[in-house]
Amino acid sequence: MKNNKDEWTIVIKPKSGWFDISLKEIWKYKDLIFMFLKRNFNSSYKQTVLGPIWFLITPLMSTTMFTLIFGKIANISTDGVPQFLFYMCGNAAWGYFSTCLTSTASTFTGNAYLFGKVYFPRLVSPITSVIYGLLSFMIQMLLLAVSMIIFAARGEAVYPNIHMILLPLLVLQMALLGLGVGIIISSLTTKYRDLSILVGFGMQLWMYATPVVYPVSQAAAINPELAKLVMLNPVAPIVNNFRYAILGCGSMDYKYWAISWLVTFVFLFFGILIFSRVEKTFMDTV
Amino acid sequence: MANDVVIEIDNVKKQYRLGTIGGGTLKGDLQSWWARVRHKEDPNTKVGSKVYAKNEKFMALNGVSFSVRKGETIGLIGGNGAGKSTLLKLLSRVTAPTEGEIRIKGRISSMLEVGTGFHPELTGRENTYLNGAILGMNRREVDAKIEDIIEFSECRQFIDTPVKRYSSGMFVKLAFSVAAHLNCDIMLMDEVLAVGDMAFQKKCIDKMVSVARDEGKTIIYVSHNMQTIRQLCSRCIVLRKGEVIFNGDVEEGIGIYLRNDEVTAKLFNDFTDCHKFNFLTDKVMMDSIEVLEKEICRFIDDERIRFRLKFRCLENVEKLSFRMMIHNNDQVVTATSVCYNFMSCKKGESYEKIFELDVTPLASGVYKVLPVLFEINEIGGVIDADAVYPGLVFEHEKTTVLDWRSKLYGDTALDDMICIE
Numbered sequence A: 001m002k003n004n005k006d007e008w009t010i011v012i013k014p015k016s017g018w019f020d021i022s023l024k025e026i027w028k029y030k031d032l033i034f035m036f037l038k039r040n041f042n043s044s045y046k047q048t049v050l051g052p053i054w055f056l057i058t059p060l061m062s063t064t065m066f067t068l069i070f071g072k073i074a075n076i077s078t079d080g081v082p083q084f085l086f087y088m089c090g091n092a093a094w095g096y097f098s099t100c101l102t103s104t105a106s107t108f109t110g111n112a113y114l115f116g117k118v119y120f121p122r123l124v125s126p127i128t129s130v131i132y133g134l135l136s137f138m139i140q141m142l143l144l145a146v147s148m149i150i151f152a153a154r155g156e157a158v159y160p161n162i163h164m165i166l167l168p169l170l171v172l173q174m175a176l177l178g179l180g181v182g183i184i185i186s187s188l189t190t191k192y193r194d195l196s197i198l199v200g201f202g203m204q205l206w207m208y209a210t211p212v213v214y215p216v217s218q219a220a221a222i223n224p225e226l227a228k229l230v231m232l233n234p235v236a237p238i239v240n241n242f243r244y245a246i247l248g249c250g251s252m253d254y255k256y257w258a259i260s261w262l263v264t265f266v267f268l269f270f271g272i273l274i275f276s277r278v279e280k281t282f283m284d285t286v
Numbered sequence B: 001m002a003n004d005v006v007i008e009i010d011n012v013k014k015q016y017r018l019g020t021i022g023g024g025t026l027k028g029d030l031q032s033w034w035a036r037v038r039h040k041e042d043p044n045t046k047v048g049s050k051v052y053a054k055n056e057k058f059m060a061l062n063g064v065s066f067s068v069r070k071g072e073t074i075g076l077i078g079g080n081g082a083g084k085s086t087l088l089k090l091l092s093r094v095t096a097p098t099e100g101e102i103r104i105k106g107r108i109s110s111m112l113e114v115g116t117g118f119h120p121e122l123t124g125r126e127n128t129y130l131n132g133a134i135l136g137m138n139r140r141e142v143d144a145k146i147e148d149i150i151e152f153s154e155c156r157q158f159i160d161t162p163v164k165r166y167s168s169g170m171f172v173k174l175a176f177s178v179a180a181h182l183n184c185d186i187m188l189m190d191e192v193l194a195v196g197d198m199a200f201q202k203k204c205i206d207k208m209v210s211v212a213r214d215e216g217k218t219i220i221y222v223s224h225n226m227q228t229i230r231q232l233c234s235r236c237i238v239l240r241k242g243e244v245i246f247n248g249d250v251e252e253g254i255g256i257y258l259r260n261d262e263v264t265a266k267l268f269n270d271f272t273d274c275h276k277f278n279f280l281t282d283k284v285m286m287d288s289i290e291v292l293e294k295e296i297c298r299f300i301d302d303e304r305i306r307f308r309l310k311f312r313c314l315e316n317v318e319k320l321s322f323r324m325m326i327h328n329n330d331q332v333v334t335a336t337s338v339c340y341n342f343m344s345c346k347k348g349e350s351y352e353k354i355f356e357l358d359v360t361p362l363a364s365g366v367y368k369v370l371p372v373l374f375e376i377n378e379i380g381g382v383i384d385a386d387a388v389y390p391g392l393v394f395e396h397e398k399t400t401v402l403d404w405r406s407k408l409y410g411d412t413a414l415d416d417m418i419c420i421e
Helices: A023-028 A030-044 A051-073 A083-105 A124-153 A162-189 A194-209 A216-222 A224-232 A235-247 A255-285 B026-037 B084-091 B124-134 B139-153 B168-180 B198-214 B226-232 B250-261
Strands: A010-012 B005-017 B057-069 B073-077 B099-104 B108-111 B186-190 B218-222 B235-240 B243-248 B268-270 B284-291 B298-300 B305-313 B317-327 B333-345 B350-357 B365-376 B382-387 B392-397
Touching (some): A030 A124, A030 B124, A051 A083, A083 A124, A083 A194, A083 A235, A124 A162, A124 A235, A162 A194, A162 A235, A162 A255, B005 B084, B005 B218, B057 B084, B057 B099, B057 B218, B057 B243, B073 B198, B084 B099, B084 B108, B084 B186, B124 B168, B139 B168, B198 B226, B218 B226, B235 B250, B243 B250, B284 B392, B317 B350, B333 B350
Parallel strands (some): B073 B218, B108 B186, B186 B218, B298 B392
Antiparallel strands (some): A010 B099, B005 B057, B235 B243, B268 B284, B284 B305, B305 B350, B317 B333, B317 B365, B365 B382
16 A cells, blocks of 8 residues: 555645745746736836836936935035935935835735735735735835946046955845845734834834944044944844945955844844744734 | 545644834833833833733634644634634644644645735736745646636636726636635635635635635635535534634534523523613514523424513504514514504503414424514505514524434425325
8 A cells, every 4th residue: 555645745734844835836936926026016107107117217206305404404524425326326325124024014914814814924915015025125226326336437536446256245145134134024013013013113213223324434433332333233244344345445354244244134033933933823813 | 545635733722912012113112111121010001001911912822732634624713802813824834833733634725805915006917926936836836727717707807907997796706716726735715715706606615615625735725604614614623712612513513502602591581781782763673572481492393382472562563563584593584474453552561462473384494483563554665663683592403314403405394295196
């Protein structure tokens, strides 16, 4: 007689292991990720006059706003780089990280209606958010490139350098860190809704703790200890190095970047750990 | 053949905790935890209630085991809270069991609620792809089926219009079509066929039957509609309070479920503390119906039901009439018998009347009766004075060549035909 055990395609058991995420299964659902991306893209700009042009307008507007408030009114130094480029660069990096985090954070609560009806690997949702965020990030990068050419043509100090090859690594880290923190929050919000309120507010605070509207050198000028503290924030070295690679302002930092990677992996590890615990039964608690 | 088994459910239990889960907020949980650490009283315990019921648990499923073979169409029935939907949720992996194991062979898809995952802004075609992907199909599979889906949905004209512009009927038609054309081996369905107009419902059921029969798909179907269970299913599983109480023949299962669910046939039916309908004038009140000259409430062939009706008169009624509305297993009125203007009654008096009801045309089965006392006003309108449901439950047995119990021939057996020439 054949051993029946091996033939079962799915075995549903009460408790799963701690690290029960099947990447192979997610790959099988790649079409779903693609469809979700298409859905997000199509639905967000349907019935709007400007359509996908909004992808350009929002970063332009916020960069202009930053330039006006932090650059002109508050007169914060930008390490000699044109203010507009400085803010656009920081804004793009922070924006991507923040999108990854916030959209991932609402995975369970936002998709409860869907998750409660059908099964698909729950990680598909946050992965979709992260990839979708990448789209608007890329558009911002194009915008930045165009702006840089314009500024360079006018003879302003813009020094894109060899460190640009590290950009994919930096973007990857933004996504992973956002994903890690996001899925921790999403897993906890199934039980504690407090966190979903905290996210919006917390992200604002976190932005000011990150050198987005100011260079690290500004913090160092006040107190060198303060600069160290700022750089311990895992996002700070990412934004700092990102800006250095593109605009050549400030300095490349490897020590704090290494720490930041460590923190990223820790968050990601615990995130997936909690996520895989929660995803099986979250429908009972959400 | 043991190798045919595609689903094996092995002693599955699903437990839910009663009451709100946790304090609901992080603060609440931290408070409770801090109180426990200091051995103080939990500030979040409700005043007057016992210590927070950690053990207060509810077993939605309590040791369910059965297996399904390839190509079977299983009807899953049971009252509300019997655990049907919980079982489907476990099978579709929406949530995990507390104990036990479910083993599945092949691809499983659920159409628990049609239209889940439809995005209002997307067109019918885009939604078809999206929904297909959500249900586990890849692009090529949808490509291969899209023509069938559009054809079946009868929405070709609107397929490139956003679904938010659809009528609700078109919406469910399209949603059903996507789900019905899924590439899977096992399909789970929960009451989904109760959508669309009658013609489309019939089309759906025919499709499901053909899917089960011709494509060899296995179907697990949950419904409260016994008629569709009869049409669709080859086997019936009855759940009650999280346990399987019957597993086998469809008609027998339906009988067990309905008998279990409802009041049993008894000779004396007292209405003193019965639920009354609120559209009644209450000029008269029924007190009881008692079946006479019988040991059990079962009538064979041409036996007639003789019963005594007791009622009180609260206001004068000139012409009182009485009717018995006979309902079948599916709570549908099958037949009505009337006794017009049998008396007039005076305020404050109590009466006892004996009636004889002829139920011989009814097919074999259990029936529930809605007795109604009513009056006919000057312009011939019927005004109901009092009604109780079920006022009487009885069983009718017909011994003929045809098996009337199977409901294949309907609820009423008309007089035999005569060949004239």
